[in-house]
Amino acid sequence: MRVVTTQNTAHPVLIFWIIAGWIGFCLLPWYGVEDFWTFEWLVDGWPFDDDHAPAAVLLGMGQKLWLAPLIPPLILPLFALGRPKSDPMHGALLIVAGAFGLAWLVAQGFGIGLRGFTFDWLTAMFGELDDRQFGMGYGAMITASAFLFLFTQGIAARGAVNGDVFVVGAIGFVIAIVTAFVFFPIAKMLFAAFVTEEGGYSSQVFLSKFLNDRLWGLGCLSGARCGAAWNSLFLAIAVGFATTILGLAFALVVTRSGFRYKRALRALTVLPIITPPFVIGLALILLFGLSGSVTVFFADLLGIRPTRWLYGFTGIFIAQVLAFTPIAFLVLIGVVEGVSPSMEEAAQTLRANRWQTFRTVSLPLMRPGLANAFLLGFIESMADFGNPLVLGGNFDVLSTEIFFAIVGAQYDQGRAAVLAMVLLFFTLSAFYAQRMWLGKKSYTTVTGKGDAGVHPLMPKGLAIPVLVTALTWALFTIVVYVMIVYGSVVELWGVNNSLTLKHYVTAFRVQMGEDGIRWTGAAWDSFWTTIIIAAVAAPLTAAVGLVTAYLLTRQSFAGKNAFEFGTMLSFAIPGTVIGVSYILAFNVPPIEITGTGIILVVSFIFRNMPVGVRAGIASMSQLDRSLDESSLTLGANSWQTFRRVILPLLRPAILAALVYSFVRAMTAISAVIFLVSAEYDMATSYIIGRVENNDYGLAIAYSTALIFVMLAAVGLLQLLVGRVQIGRRTQHGTETTT
Amino acid sequence: MKKVTTALAGSLVALAASAGASQALTLYCSAQEEWCQIMARSFEEATGIDVDMTRKSSGETFAQVKAEEANPKGDVWWGGTGDPHLQAAEEGLTEEYVSPMREQLHDWSIAQAESAGNQTIGIYSGALGYGYNNDLLAANNLPEPACWKDLLKPEYKGHIQMANPNSSGTAYTTLATMVQMFGEEEGFQYMKDLHANINQYTKSGSAPIKAAGLGETTVGIVFMHDAVAQVEAGFPITVVAPCEGTGYEIGSMSIIKGARNMDEAKQFYDWALSAEAQNLAxxxxxxxxxxxKGAQTSDKAPDLSSIKLIDYDFTKYGSSDERKRLLQKWDEEVSTLPQ
Structure with a gap:
């Protein structure tokens, strides 16, 4: 009986989206004229006021007639309701309705803008349009989503991905948002590479900017300077290797050594990513610069002149390794923990010694982690902008060149676009190199079977160098951070070293007034905005990232490779380019969100999502598919499987994604500079303003405060997410919960 | 009723209509944070108009105004060096406006405005110069420099920092100043000789003097008011007004074309030119x-009357063609030389 009912009555999800489409069209304000979160429209003349009217009412009043073709695709799915899923017409109806509705929505959105027709040929064809439209509001958004999901349900009904509604819907959703918020703005920006001075398009322009000596010069082989492209590439490879090795060393110390202060070490590795930009650079200058304490000390000791040795490749390398090792660690820790002890025990039973076990079993199983860690280090180094700016000396890299092509004295967005393309090309190459190296081997180690082993300790010959490396680096990190805290409590760092708390008072003063607490400190406004935006962005980022990772590892569909690269795109492009491309794309309808908090949240989601994707992929490729299959066999659908089986096993990846996106939302700078507005100012842009004003004390005090806030947040997240319970014995031999 | 207002707003989004009764102004500010804040708050007090102020460097603001061209979000752009303002005027991103306050202004300000078709106007000026770190100068037994030509002496090798003219308006002003002061041939020869002594071309214009403050370079070539700010912040810096004379920048203000609050923008514009508003500095x-002319200058500021200022040609050297030519020449002839 039950089987028959599911066959004949429509899927509740289908009904839901049909209703949503109609609500979006008939009830909610079609255009978004005011801030997204204000609900003034409810009392301000809705539903008949022009600004807040739903599409149906507008049509009824004889306005915005180009919305009328949306009605048939809204009606069409109703006919699908009556048909069983097995009827080919069911799927066909939904596909046609969804595809046409979505296409028309997009076409009219781009075709008709704030000043009538956006394209000259439309005006030529239909004459001057005496009307205009604003950006999409709630109504348009919900109707668009409804069309999208009707379309994906149609495809699922036709049997794509085994007719799995959740998977097809998720794929459609991720493709749609990545297209809208990654491909679209970046494409818009990159077109500038072909624009001539007269405003036309020409590949000549591209070539002349591309074949430039400042980009590809090989002077460094003969003592002069190399082009920015080679510099960036060389630096990124070096940083990628160094961070991966250091990250692995830390992960091994934490999971496979008898080292006593593991927890402290673990906390320490998180410090650099929660540090706002420029702070590390400044600390390094005060330690190792021309007048830095360490440089001066050694110069006196050896009786030589202090030099500017820090500036250039060396300085950027040190700062980037310091800053990006934690990311490698976050990716690797999950993978190193996930390697099944049973396999290692099996190797040992077969008389392999510890070193052999490590080299032939453990290390190869960590390859997905190593590859992903390297890729992230490489990309981060390529896109990093703050460290090269402060420590670069005359060592030009792509990211700074791009920034100054846009905001510098050249005013050459075309050059920025060309440089961005070169950078993207390197990233793409690294991405494919990583895939080649991983090959098609299986790295599955977490199966559903009993797996109650204990990780063997590292072999001695390895343990000592690993421990020494990790501890030296940890010590270095501690010194840098002690310097930073010290810098926040002195009058003027490097000049007047008397202790004071005045910087904290200026930034975070709280006064008790008659009307309660008054937050009179200079930093509070940007502080609260930053916290709220970061708190909103982090869970969304993690969710989008992990769902994407799930699709990429667990499902196969056409265009998967391109899809995977697309998700990495926004991460690989320097923030400056993202910032400008977001203004270019989202300052005009159909999606008009500049000046709002939404654009900040959106930019953070798509900029930081790749870390969630990478961490998710690395962890998920360790989980045996038999886990999914047994869940599916027992009658769960793919959503339930994802939610109940995969997700709990992914806790380290979830934590990594959450922590990373929260923290990056609080410390990102280059994209944010273009997207902040008076109402939504962010901490980092405030800090940079202080630095420009020589207010180092206040800037460092604010940064230090942010570091503590983030530490607290990371701890809290760790508690909330909880630890993964793979059901292994602990090192002491007691059972953990299974 | 509201329909009328919306229609009046022409091609602009109806945000203004919903803001309706209370007047508002969106200010893009490219001066230092405190100055921006006090300008915004004082204007609010003086007129009752709400000011939404965003501070960004002048290059960033230019990039933003350009990106927002199709749907401008800002009303007035106040502060920041003149070059990006002139560039914006050239690209038609800013609005022509002749303020009734004009007669109170210095000639250099009006001259700059006229050269830009009245699309921008000077609000302050600052002379180019350099500063040195007293401690480092003494530690290296270097003589105290007083002229531009002093910086060419071989003993300063590796001690001088300036910004890269490709990325910084300050450094471009330096290049253009040398060309105007010594003639193109000799000016470029100067830049080539100076190149031998440079330890780093920084990206941002004020970075050299900040590095000097922290003891990372001995001499930094910057606008003198930036060097004075270092002294005031407590760093061991001496400011030098070069003996041969020097060029200068004009910090400018423009109204953004298509501003949503055009009346308020003009009101701010007039107010910002008044002695009272300029005294806030x-x-x-x-x-x-x-x-x-009626506004006071800080007594710590370099006294412009005692500095030999060259007759800086903003029309010629502010145009994008001349800038591209000079920068390309610098790129090819100066930056490629060995150091």
């Missing part, structure tokens, strides 16, 4: 010279 340690 004294309260926030800004050491530039104001453009209103």
């Amino acid at each position: 004294l309260e926030v340690d800004a050491f530039q010279v104001p453009s209103n």
